[in-house]
Amino acid sequence: MTSVAIHWFRQDLRLADNPALSKAVEAGRLLPIYILDDDTAGEARMGGASRWWLHRSLEALDRQLGGKLRLYRGKAEEILPQLVKIYDAQTVSWTRCYEPWRIKRDKTISSRLELAGCRTIRLNGSLLWEPWSIKKQDGTPYKVFTPFYRKGCLQAPAPAMPMAAPHSIAFCAAKANDGALSLGDLGLLSKIGWHDTLEPYWEVSEKGGADCLAQFIDGGLDGYKTGRDFPSLAHISRLSPYLHFGQLSPNQVWHATERLAEDQGVPAADIDHFRSELAWREFSYSLLYYNPDLPSVPIQAKFADFEWQSDEALLKAWQSGLTGVPIVDAGMRELWQTGYMHNRVRMIVASFLIKNLRIDWRQGEAWFWDTLVDADLANNAASWQWVAGCGADAAPFFRIFNPVLQAEKFDPEGIYIRTFVPELAKLPNKYLARPWEAPSSTLQEAGVTPGESYPNPVVDLKHSREMALEAYKRLSEG
Structure with a gap:
């Protein structure tokens, strides 16, 4: 085999169930590459937590490839044609991505390579169904999730069965003058070191993704439909970063749930609800595909004139987990410490920022983008617009989460709050979600000094809710 095939890894950092990689292996001696293209990404450049995850992912992938992964930094539309020329490659393959900037760039690259006589292979390996394949009968995209899932996804051809990893790979010999860099040269790790x-x-690798999936299937899926709302329980998958970076494919996850109802007695309702969460990811990509400005422009145009407040002190308190509202602070501290946040708590902290503090949802979106290891342009934007009430199929703006009631319902024993807000650990459950109502003697006994050991609430929940509703009323009347 003398021909050379380049596989350009992007959000498919795995060997198994990677159709584009398998095609490249069949086509010739493989040159596996990754290009850090920050310049083209612009405002969609990866945040800090994602860059840490990418660093570890590339490290793991290179081990799987026997040290053959070549790394580059710069504009992919310049680097790829150069590599094709240097290696006389006849084929370049990649897994399709669906962010607007990537779609535009990839079209340019494909045209340029094919004009130069190089074949390009572009295949789906990141979604169960590509955005343009799920439409209503009239040919328009869905704007409401439930029919998208029930009438669109579940009536579409079933997701493909996962492929095995290539049995063997013949590699192309690397050339010293091809501009490749070391992993450290990519500069992915933050100098401030919070990623430590x-x-x-996390075990950031393809094996880590497979282990995480197996652990969830064995111990988290049974009871998922109701248990997923309780942040101290094990009924969450934590698969989102592995799906985003492609250590797992969605097909692998979907088919891992096949026959569980028959073979292991997992309730069908739990399996369906989990699969609907996978479908929400698909819906988010559909929204982004048909609304390329989703991360910055509300789908409901009237929200462009909403009366947001600009208050750096309040924003900083929220970011730091120092709002004085325990469930909000617990969520924000979980995010900072782990790069992740429980989904129910994500909705609570987002509602608090948008509606109690009345800070623009895009400020929250930006913070999540920088601090989540699963930061995903489609999911992040669609979910923030959903909470803000300005997106497609959005929760109405007047649906305002009460963080105290949410904490008391979904963290009744205070396990989650005590884990991430340890200064309140000795408060009795009765006051844990609302320490400002605790008697002085109770606070003293628990070692809590309001305003010192733990902050007073930055806003009055009832008053701030009323102000948010007034602002929404003015918007609706305008």
């Missing part, structure tokens, strides 16, 4: 706190929580 993430290390104990």
Whole structure:
């Protein structure tokens, strides 16, 4: 085999169930590459937590490839044609991505390579169904999730069965003058070192993704439909970063749930609800595909004139987990410490920022983008617009989460709050979600000094809710 095939890894950092990689292996001696293209990404450039995850992912992938992964930094539309020329490659393959900037760039690259006589292979390996394949009968995209899932996804051809990893790979010999860099040269790790706190929580590799999936299937899926709302329980998958970076494919996850109802007695309702969460990811990509400005422009145009407040002190308190509202602070501290946040708590902290503090949802979106290891342009934007009430199929703006009632309902024993807000650990459950109502003697006995050991609430929940509703009323009347 004399021909050379380049596989350009992007959000498919795995060997198994990677159709584009398998095609490249069949086509010739493989040159596996990754290009850090920050310049083209612009405002969609990866945040800090994602860059840490990418660093560890590339490290693991290179081990799987026997040290053959070549790394580059710069504009992919310049680097790829150069590599094709240097290696006389006849084929370049990649897994399709669906962010607007990537779609535009990839079209340019494909045209340029094919004009130069190089074949390009572009295949789906990141979604169950590509955005343009799920439409209503009239040919328009869905704007409401439930029919998208029930009438669109579940009536579409079933997701493909996962492929095995290539049995063997013949590699192309690397050339010293091809501009490749070391992993450290990519500069993915932050100099401030906060990412060190993430290390104990994650095994960042294809094996780590498979192990995480197996653990969830064995111990988290049974009871998922109701248990997923309780942040101290094990009924969450934590698969989102592995799906985003492609250590797992969605097909692998979908088919891992096949026959569980028959073989292991897992309730069908739990399996369906989990699969609907996978479908929400698909819906988010559909929204982004048909609304390329989703991360910055509300789908409901009237929200462009909403009366947001600009208050750096309040924003900083929220980011730091120092709002004085325990469930909000617990969520924000979980995020900072682990690069992750429980989904129910994500909705609570987002509602608090948008509606109690009345800070623009895009400020929250930006913070999540920088601090989540599963930061995903489609999911992040669609979910923030959903909470803000300005997106497609959005929760109405007047649906305002009460963080106290949410904590008391979904963290009744205070396990989650005590884990991430340890200064309140000795408060009795009765006051844990609302320490400002605790008698002085109770606070003293628990070692809590309001305003010192733990902050007073930055806003009055009832008053701030009323102000948010007034602002929404003015918007609706306008």
